[in-house]
Amino acid sequence: MSKINIPVLNMYYYKDVLDNGLTVYTIPNHNSDNYSCYYYTRFGDYFSEFVPYNGKKYKKHHLGIAHFLEHKMFEMPDGTNADLYFGKHALYNNAYTYNNKTMFLFEARKYQKENINYLLNMVDNLYLTEENVEKEKGIILSEQRMGANRNGRIIARHIDYMLLKTYPTIDCIIGSPDDIKSISKKELEECFKTFYNPQNMAFFVAGDVDHENILKIINENQSKKERHNYKIDAKKHDEPEELNIKKDSIEVFINVPKSYCLFKVKIPKEYQKGTLTGYYFSYIRDLLVNRLYGYSQELIDSKIINKELNGECYQCDDYEMFTFSANTDNEKKFIDEIKRKINNLNSNEEMYDLYRQDTINSIIKSSDNNSELINLIMLSYDRIGEFDPQFLQKTKDSSYSDFLKFYKSLSFENNGVLTVLPKSK
16 A cells, blocks of 8 residues: 655545555545546557467457447346446446546445445456347447547548558547447457456546545455456557648538648657656647637737637657647648747747646646546556656646757657538538
């Protein structure tokens, strides 16, 4: 057991690693009258080729399996669905699959022992039959068809297709129709045994809880189960720095054309496991899109864009992706201006200090929310494989010169343009 302080927040958390390898994070938050639990496994469809449990060779698997498994966790052997249980005993429950993780969660006020045991048992005990696997295919195919026609999803998928050559994000999380139809009970069980093992998982609890009681509940639950440990060997995707496609256009059901300026930025090796790397990238994005800095309004006033500039940044393995989009009557001028801006940021020490303080204040303000506390831990847990309790202190201590050193190590030369047009009638 380790009791670890979180400076700046004036809070602490406990980290325990059970005998079976499961890591448990407990964050007491007695300002709250409820508690949240997240059960986490490092498994999304980024892990499409790996050595299965008890296997010897790499094996490719169909995309969409992590999402398929997420669905099947809710089906109980007695024919009931876990949503029915949580509907009676919790305030909220859900599950999410991402490219690199799957999470099951709930929020409640009472029934700590019952709810924690239920979540652990629900995820640890996969119930599959040939019949319920085939039935689930129909449900997921329907979900896939509905999502495939949504503008946001079509655009996001095409952006990934343009940016990435080897990283399996296209139709990755839910899978293509062919992937979904081809998934078998055996393949699901193989992936479950490989990735749903304690060494690859973590359990997060935050709220009005007692650490010793939480640990006792989880220990008792896990000690009754035969859980295997397995060191996962998944192939790393050798993603090149250049874009897959530099310029393209698509048609969707919109009224006004929209232009997207895309950047694929290799994260320098010395920053790939850096606690502040994501924070620095967010600052770069916000210098362009945050109303506080006025750049979006400058573009509107200059008639380069017609409406507000939007922007996102997200990590894919060793790369950070930026997308900036707007309605514009002059795409070339818009793209040239975004390229100029991101390579010549208008920033100074005062602006950086204000942004840094605003970031810290926002996190402190949201720390009464148990889910936000867990997400804060997972922010660095996802990026560097472990929570850095000094994250806020490092943010507070960071200087504008630190940011400039990071910024000057980046290259924005790998970029592209996506034009989104109204669909022809």
